[in-house]
Amino acid sequence: MAGSTLASATASAPAPRRRVTPGxxxxxxxxxxxxxxxxxxxxxxxxxxxxxxxxxWTLPIDEIDFTARLQGxxxxxxxxxxxxxxxxxxxxxxxxxxxxxxGVAAMxxxxxxxxxxxxxxxxxxxxxxxxxxxxTDLFLSLPELPLLxxxxxxxxxxxxxxxxxxxxxxxxxxxxxxxxxxxxVARLVRAQFFSLRExxxxxxxxxxxxxxxxxxxxxxxxNALGPVIVAATxxxxxxxxxxxxxxxxxxxxxxxxxxxxxxxxxxxxNLDFAPHWxxxxxxxxxxxxxxxxxxxxxxxxxxxxxxxx
Amino acid sequence: MNDAPLLAxxxxxxxxxTDDGMVRAVDGVDLTVNRAETVCVVGESGCGKxxxxxxxxxxxxxxxxxxxxxxxxxxxxxxxxxxPAEMQKIxxxxxxxxxxxxxxxxxxxxxxxxQIAETVRQHExxxxxAAMDRAAEMLRLVNIPNPQRRVNDYPHQFSGGMRQRVMIxxxxxxxxxxxxxxxxxxxxxxxxxxxxxxxLNEMKQRLGMAVLLITHAMGVxxxxxxxxxxxxxxxxxxxxxxxxxxxxxxxxxxxxxxRSIPRIDLAATTHTRLExxxxxxPSLLNPPIGCxxxxxxxxxxxxxxxxxxxxxxxxxxxxxACILYPEVHA
Numbered sequence: 001m002a003g004s005t006l007a008s009a010t011a012s013a014p015a016p017r018r019r020v021t022p023g024x025x026x027x028x029x030x031x032x033x034x035x036x037x038x039x040x041x042x043x044x045x046x047x048x049x050x051x052x053x054x055x056x057w058t059l060p061i062d063e064i065d066f067t068a069r070l071q072g073x074x075x076x077x078x079x080x081x082x083x084x085x086x087x088x089x090x091x092x093x094x095x096x097x098x099x100x101x102x103g104v105a106a107m108x109x110x111x112x113x114x115x116x117x118x119x120x121x122x123x124x125x126x127x128x129x130x131x132x133x134x135x136t137d138l139f140l141s142l143p144e145l146p147l148l149x150x151x152x153x154x155x156x157x158x159x160x161x162x163x164x165x166x167x168x169x170x171x172x173x174x175x176x177x178x179x180x181x182x183x184x185v186a187r188l189v190r191a192q193f194f195s196l197r198e199x200x201x202x203x204x205x206x207x208x209x210x211x212x213x214x215x216x217x218x219x220x221x222x223n224a225l226g227p228v229i230v231a232a233t234x235x236x237x238x239x240x241x242x243x244x245x246x247x248x249x250x251x252x253x254x255x256x257x258x259x260x261x262x263x264x265x266x267x268x269x270n271l272d273f274a275p276h277w278x279x280x281x282x283x284x285x286x287x288x289x290x291x292x293x294x295x296x297x298x299x300x301x302x303x304x305x306x307x308x309x
Numbered sequence: 310m311n312d313a314p315l316l317a318x319x320x321x322x323x324x325x326x327t328d329d330g331m332v333r334a335v336d337g338v339d340l341t342v343n344r345a346e347t348v349c350v351v352g353e354s355g356c357g358k359x360x361x362x363x364x365x366x367x368x369x370x371x372x373x374x375x376x377x378x379x380x381x382x383x384x385x386x387x388x389x390x391x392x393p394a395e396m397q398k399i400x401x402x403x404x405x406x407x408x409x410x411x412x413x414x415x416x417x418x419x420x421x422x423x424q425i426a427e428t429v430r431q432h433e434x435x436x437x438x439a440a441m442d443r444a445a446e447m448l449r450l451v452n453i454p455n456p457q458r459r460v461n462d463y464p465h466q467f468s469g470g471m472r473q474r475v476m477i478x479x480x481x482x483x484x485x486x487x488x489x490x491x492x493x494x495x496x497x498x499x500x501x502x503x504x505x506x507x508x509l510n511e512m513k514q515r516l517g518m519a520v521l522l523i524t525h526a527m528g529v530x531x532x533x534x535x536x537x538x539x540x541x542x543x544x545x546x547x548x549x550x551x552x553x554x555x556x557x558x559x560x561x562x563x564x565x566x567x568r569s570i571p572r573i574d575l576a577a578t579t580h581t582r583l584e585x586x587x588x589x590x591p592s593l594l595n596p597p598i599g600c601x602x603x604x605x606x607x608x609x610x611x612x613x614x615x616x617x618x619x620x621x622x623x624x625x626x627x628x629x630a631c632i633l634y635p636e637v638h639a
Binding site for chain 2: 021022199200201202203204205206207208209210211212214218219222223
């Protein structure tokens with residue numbers, strides 16, 4: 001057997017060697033993807049700026065100053081001001097927190113639902129699987145944007161009345177975006193489960209007396225997580241875009257909560273004489289989404305067990 | 310009670326429902342394993358050995374598989390009607406199982422120590438620390454050098470033979486009374502095979518358990534077994550002590566099997582062709598009436614296809630299912 005001779009050659013290598021956990025191994029491979037490492041660094045800086053920026057750049061986001069309307073970048077206002085004289089840098093920093101929070105939260109919703117549906121479908125044969133996949137296909141075939149608009153129109157006020165307008169919008173946008181992004185994850189997890197549950201080590205664990213739930217949680221799921229992590233990363237970027245789209249259409253957060261998409265929406269009428277207003281939030285979205293996608297690429301290479309480099 | 314066999318299969322039938330019809334993979338198998346005894350089940354690919362072994366722990370996929378008839382008595386208790394939760398307690402606590410493929414039978418995302426410890430914790434409720442200590446102890450038991458350090462290694466850091474040792478350590482970690490090993494050496498090269506067989510023998514002596522070894526290699530049989538069960542097309546065709554079987558094989562199929570063992574000593578000096586049994590195993594979808602080996606048998610006669618020969622005791626302790634031999638009443 002080629003496999004066994006190969007393995008014994010490595011096992012009989014000289015004794016002193018470092019213990020390598022799967023995490024370290026993945027990091028070693030991730031580092032080889034230069035663009036991903038640069039992206040990780042850039043995104044790290046960006047997140048850091050969003051976290052500590054508002055503490056350093058203490059200009060309020062809603063201080064109206066009509067003497068300083070629509071100014072271009074200056075030392076006083078590095079990103080310029082909007083039509084009410086509000087500082088755009090402060091608004092971008094503040095809005096980024098919300099945009100990123102929406103992205104991460106929506107990703108968590110999508111991954112949770114996706115893994116749950118995918119795992120149930122993957123473990124059950126026959127009718128349950130067929131029904132869940134039918135549901136997945138149904139969701140995939142729904143026209144996303146019109147439906148989002150409809151849901152938000154219908155429920156924004158009701159939910160806002162219960163948990164407060166800001167939390168209400170946040171919860172709704174996260175639920176709506178996450179609720180429309182779980183399908184690829186579900187399919188991914190289901191496919192992984194189908195192949196993994198026939199693996200010998202699952203059978204072996206069963207022979208050793210592991211229960212069904214134990215098989216799923218301890219043996220199958222961890223082996224299926226690699227592609228899910230990659231999909232989740234890219235989902236964050238997609239959710240940020242989705243939030244921007246909704247906000248740009250005026251259906252996201254209210255004007256007093258400046259997310260990146262909302263800033264673009266406010267800036268669109270003044271593009272001719274104040275391009276800086278749209279430029280900086282747009283750049284922020286662009287950089288965030290681009291770096292997240294590169295990181296996803298790097299993770300895919302790092303977590304793919306078939307790539308041995 | 311102690312005289313009763315540890316494991317006794319009576320008329321076990323396992324059928325698989327496929328699109329083409331019922332596959333009678335195991336069609337009436339009787340088999341006993343006594344305490345501290347090694348029993349080998351031999352036969353060529355597709356004769357139902359593995360299905361028999363897996364069925365004992367109910368590891369076959371049901372559906373499409375189904376235990377149609379028979380009973381599996383372990384210490385007198387029939388396992389066939391047991392619910393899944395009860396079967397879980399028997400697996401590895403009472404009956405350990407070692408698979409054929411050591412390369413893929415370990416979960417790649419956990420260290421081997423974690424995997425052994427998991428089994429121990431589950432069945433014996435040990436603490437995490439105690440379970441890891443037990444794991445290291447088990448690795449030492451199966452002669453893995455430097456066990457304290459190796460418990461923290463991942464499966465890919467082990468060679469095939471070492472992984473099979475780990476699998477055996479896992480199967481033995483809860484002190485089962487019976488170890489079922491399904492072709493444990495098939496995927497390994499010859500020198501490692503010998504080591505693993507030796508290890509199994511050693512474990513058996515030290516822990517006093519019984520072993521049911523599934524194999525297709527007659528060499529393995531000669532080296533390990535006390536009693537041998539020869540299977541053909543889902544049925545037992547011959548059962549004897551290992552000495553009787555090799556000295557005086559009765560069933561034409563067993564004779565063929567023994568004749569087809571390659572002999573290095575003869576091959577080097579004379580240019581004889583390796584003997585093989587002509588033909589292939591009949592389809593288990595529609596097994597032929599009468600003796601299933603008749604189509605390939607050099608002694609076949611008209612009576613062979615008339616009715617199925619029952620498994621009869623021809624000399625004390627030696628059972629054969631062939632009409633060549635009249636039953637002796639001791």
